[in-house]
Amino acid sequence: MRVAVIGAGKMGRWFARVFSTEGLSVVVCSRTKSKAESLRAEFGVEVARNNVEALDGADWILLCVSLDSLDAVLNEIGSHVRPDQVVMDIGSIKEIPVNLLHKYVEHGVTLGTHPVFGPGAKSLHGQNFVLTPVGDEEKRFADEFRDWLAKRGAVVSVLSPRKHDELMSLVLGFPHFVGLVAGDALINSSNFVAANEVGGATYKLLLTLAEAVSSEDPSFYSNLHMSLPEMEKIEALFLRTVEEWLRLVKTKDCVSFSGKMEQVKKRLRELDPEYEQAYRAMYRLFNDV
Ligand SMILES: NC(=O)c1ccc[n+]([C@@H]2O[C@H](COP(=O)([O-])OP(=O)(O)OC[C@H]3O[C@@H](n4cnc5c(N)ncnc54)[C@H](OP(=O)(O)O)[C@@H]3O)[C@@H](O)[C@H]2O)c1
Numbered sequence: 001m002r003v004a005v006i007g008a009g010k011m012g013r014w015f016a017r018v019f020s021t022e023g024l025s026v027v028v029c030s031r032t033k034s035k036a037e038s039l040r041a042e043f044g045v046e047v048a049r050n051n052v053e054a055l056d057g058a059d060w061i062l063l064c065v066s067l068d069s070l071d072a073v074l075n076e077i078g079s080h081v082r083p084d085q086v087v088m089d090i091g092s093i094k095e096i097p098v099n100l101l102h103k104y105v106e107h108g109v110t111l112g113t114h115p116v117f118g119p120g121a122k123s124l125h126g127q128n129f130v131l132t133p134v135g136d137e138e139k140r141f142a143d144e145f146r147d148w149l150a151k152r153g154a155v156v157s158v159l160s161p162r163k164h165d166e167l168m169s170l171v172l173g174f175p176h177f178v179g180l181v182a183g184d185a186l187i188n189s190s191n192f193v194a195a196n197e198v199g200g201a202t203y204k205l206l207l208t209l210a211e212a213v214s215s216e217d218p219s220f221y222s223n224l225h226m227s228l229p230e231m232e233k234i235e236a237l238f239l240r241t242v243e244e245w246l247r248l249v250k251t252k253d254c255v256s257f258s259g260k261m262e263q264v265k266k267r268l269r270e271l272d273p274e275y276e277q278a279y280r281a282m283y284r285l286f287n288d289v
Pocket residue numbers: 006007008009010011012029030031032035051064065066067069072073090091092093114115116117118119
């Protein structure tokens with residue numbers, strides 16, 4: 001089995017490592033040649049001179065390029081894909097990439113995929129992976145790829161591209177938004193520096209979210225945020241909810257505040273099987289107990 005990895009950034013490097021550890025033959029190509037070369041040195045992969053050359057003899061072609069490069073890369077390679085080759089993208093949104101795969105890949109099988117983890121993951125074990133096949137041919141390959149991933153311990157979901165993007169609005173877009181807004185509010189508070197010295201576990205949790213999210217690539221995050229279909233809906237819901245809670249605080253309505261908190265607790269406990277572990281997990285994380 002031979003895999004072509006196009007794009008040697010954070011995720012391209014990750015997949016090149018995992019595929020070579022699996023003993024697959026791996027060829028890499030990237031816009032900045034030195035990035036592909038460093039993967040040759042690290043993992044012993046082959047390096048192609050250009051994206052079209054990388055396709056030679058590959059069974060799977062994995063596109064690990066940034067979302068804003070996908071159109072150009074598919075335009076370049078699309079007509080060179082043979083009927084027995086599979087082209088997958090790994091973008092964090094799925095409707096636009098899947099449409100691009102269908103637009104440019106004239107022969108060969110296509111599949112939209114989304115590894116829902118970052119380059120810090122050690123292996124596929126325990127990681128969520130979404131596949132978004134459209135049509136019978138893609139579904140057949142998705143079954144094969146799902147088995148391959150599942151054998152390596154990944155937790156695989158099969159969704160439509162649209163459903164994937166709706167869910168990612170909540171799974172990615174919402175925590176990013178909350179983290180960025182919280183970070184922005186924290187740095188504008190005159191007590192921010194002093195608070196850092198005395199903050200407990202809940203404060204550290206909030207600060208960790210704000211710092212983790214803000215350390216990511218701004219162009220990737222803004223691109224992602226503007227492409228997720230449900231962001232306006234979720235942010236409007238968030239804003240309405242903030243206003244409801246704020247009204248209780250402003251009117252010093254302790255009874256309604258406690259009642260609302262009980263409601264949130266009850267619903268989260270009913271809906272999230274891991275609810276009971278959350279409190280202890282947070283304290284374990286920040287070594288406060
Ligand atoms: N990062 C994550 O946590 C994560 C998680 C899941 C999925 N994803 C998805 O994975 C994809 C890649 O993300 P990433 O974080 O790995 O991005 P990245 O670090 O920016 O890597 C993208 C790579 O693609 C290369 N590239 C761009 N245009 C190219 C072209 N025309 N031909 C060949 N290579 C080209 C870039 O080259 P240069 O070095 O020259 O810029 C760069 O090395 C995105 O679609 C993202 O949505 C990311």
